[in-house]
Each structure stands twice: as C-alpha cells, then as structure tokens.
Amino acid sequence: MAHIIVVGNEKGGAGKSTVSMHVATALARMGHEVGALDLDLRQKTFGRYVQNRQAYCAEHELSLPMPRYTDLPNIDPATLGPGENIYDHRLSAAVAALEEDSDFIVIDCPGSHTRLSQVAHSLADTLVTPLNDSFVDFDLLARTDGSADKVEGPSVYAEMVWNARQLRAQAGLEPIDWIVLRNRLGAQNMVNKQKMEKAVDTLAKRIGFRTAPGFHERVIFRELFPRGLTLLDLKDIGVKQLNISNVAARQELRDLVKALELPGVTADF
Incomplete structure (x- = not known):
C-alpha cells in the first residue's frame, strides 16, 4: 500500500501547496512513484x-521528475446508499486509482474545514502541517492567554486531528505521524520568533506532534510556481551558479525530507 502524506491545516497562506509540490517532486526525483x-x-x-x-x-522539451496528478472522479449519486457521502466516495476512488502504482500519495488539503479534508486526515500515515511563524497562525493549533506565554487548550483543528487518530486506532491502523513545520520564517531573530518556538515546543509535548524545519520566506x-x-x-533548466539564497533553500528542503522520516527515503537529491 502507498504511504499517504497529507499536507493540511485550516488557514490559507501557510505554504501548503509549495510544501506539497517540493516533497512530491523530491520523492519522484529519488526514483519513487508518487x-x-x-x-x-x-x-x-x-x-x-x-x-x-x-x-x-x-x-x-524537458523530462523532469513529477508526481502523477489526478482530479477527484465524479460519482453518480444514484449509486450511493442511504447516509453515504459523495465526497467520501470521490476521495476513496481517487486514492484507489493511485495506490496500486504509487509508493507515496501526497494530498494537499484546502485552508478551511471541509468533509474532504476531514476524511483525508484520517487516511494520513504522515500529516504535515505548515504554520506561519506567527501567533495568528498558532491559534490554528492551540489557544493561548493574552501574553501568549501560556497554552490554554487545543484548537478545533487539533481536535480534528485527534478525532482522525481515534478513527485510525479503531480501524487497527498505525498512528498518524504528525509533523508541524514553522514555515515562511523571517530572517530576524525577534522576541516573537523566540516565543513562537517555545510555544510550539510546549504544545508538541501536550498534543503529540513533532516539529520539523520549514522554508524561510523567499522570492524564489x-x-x-508559474513554470x-x-x-x-534549477540546474536542469540551465542555472549554472546558484546564489546563496537558493543553496540555502535547497538545504532546507533536504532537512525537511529527512525530518519527515518516510519509509525507504533518504534526503539524497
């Protein structure tokens, strides 16, 4: 069976699609079917x-490694039984179509709570949650007090992940490996950045996720995306000399893939 990587949170602008594409193509470049x-x-x-x-x-006229992308198939509502959800069937059919010939399936979720996103989280072997380095986005994971020094409780998104874990346990599946990325980091080591690091580390112990390095904010x-x-x-399209920022970004991608600890994968690309 394919190892399913779900990239999700319930806020837009955190870099989910950028993470999804870079992880998917990195795996394809290493020879995996994605x-x-x-x-x-x-x-x-x-x-x-x-x-x-x-x-x-x-x-x-280039041949670059890439994932095999498919849209969700249409399902005839007449084929559904009482109480069955059409989106459940569309997602199941899409996963089944990819699973036979894939080592990994990367699923990018919307930045909002939907039925599809909820079901996808329960399918995740690895869940990657990119998080902007801001307490505005930290609220996605947990509620804090007014000073942002004390975590008061999990958010609705964290509770959804908990429910997905419960469903997997009931089905006898391996637990979700949940990884939170502090993404789109700024260069300055500000007080807010230090508070964020402390808050994320504290919450990781409380609700059971790992942290991994994400990407810094870069124009590249x-x-x-348009291409x-x-x-x-970059080297495949004729860029002979990478600048310092691009070299650093490539290393961030290696660090990310290594931190995911995916089965049979090394960050050798």
Missing part, C-alpha cells in the same frame, strides 16, 4: 502547480 491529489476543489493550487510543470516541460518560491518548477530543477 501520486498527487488536490482537495481544494475551488483554488486547486497544487493541481495547477503540477499542470504548470507539465506545460513547461512540453514547451521546452513565487517565481517558480511549475521547484528548487531542485
């Missing part, structure tokens, strides 16, 4: 990222 699903049926940023890559390769990510490219493709 399937890809985008559950944000309105924006489809991850899906468009893959399509941009396909178009760029076709235009420039916005430049790569469907990733940090690992």
